[in-house]
Amino acid sequence: MKYYSRRFIKPEHLNPANFLFGGQLLSWIDEEAAIFAGCQMKSQRHVTKLMSEVNFMAPAKQGDVIEFGLELISAGATSITVSCKVRNKLTQLPIVSIDKIVFVHVNEKGQPAEHGMRANAA
Numbered sequence: 001m002k003y004y005s006r007r008f009i010k011p012e013h014l015n016p017a018n019f020l021f022g023g024q025l026l027s028w029i030d031e032e033a034a035i036f037a038g039c040q041m042k043s044q045r046h047v048t049k050l051m052s053e054v055n056f057m058a059p060a061k062q063g064d065v066i067e068f069g070l071e072l073i074s075a076g077a078t079s080i081t082v083s084c085k086v087r088n089k090l091t092q093l094p095i096v097s098i099d100k101i102v103f104v105h106v107n108e109k110g111q112p113a114e115h116g117m118r119a120n121a122a
């Protein structure tokens with residue numbers, strides 16, 4: 001798995017327990033994974049279809065730098081599946097893991113459309 005962007009945890013990202021808000025992290029993951037999926041499919045028009053179990057393994061806190069790992073798992077005719085891991089940049093300790101995020105390439109009407117890319121399960 002290759003690690004791409006990094007984010008710095010600031011006060012506005014925290015929940016009442018003073019850890020990184022889970023919804024904020026999921027929003028970042030969706031964005032990072034969608035860009036990764038777009039690069040794989042060479043698509044700027046795709047939607048998130050499914051996220052498998054989200055395993056929050058350890059909290060992140062203010063001042064932490066986290067990084068986003070993404071990997072292509074498989075590709076179908078219109079969809080691709082990627083996995084995501086987020087870890088602490090400094091300690092490398094895992095923060096969250098999602099085995100499957102499915103993106104579907106769509107046409108201008110929002111219907112599934114072939115992305116023209118084929119890959120075997122990695």
Ligand SMILES: CCCCCCCCCCCCCCCC(=O)SCCNC(=O)CCNC(=O)[C@H](O)C(C)(C)COP(=O)(O)OP(=O)(O)OC[C@H]1O[C@@H](n2cnc3c(N)ncnc32)[C@H](O)[C@@H]1OP(=O)(O)O
Pocket residue numbers: 030034035038039042043044045046047048049050075076077078079080102104106110111112
């Ligand atoms: C050059 C480029 C530079 C990069 C440039 C990057 C640009 C970066 C852009 C940022 C991009 C922003 C990304 C926004 C991310 C959202 O915010 S999207 C918003 C939230 N998502 C939605 O609103 C989607 C709502 N759902 C839908 O519209 C429809 O369900 C969908 C997704 C169009 C699919 O329609 P459907 O009728 O269910 O489709 P269906 O034909 O049954 O299946 C289509 C594919 O999905 C698969 N599938 C369907 N259900 C499932 C399931 N439950 N599990 C697994 N797979 C499934 C099927 O197997 C099929 O795959 P293939 O075998 O063809 O590969």
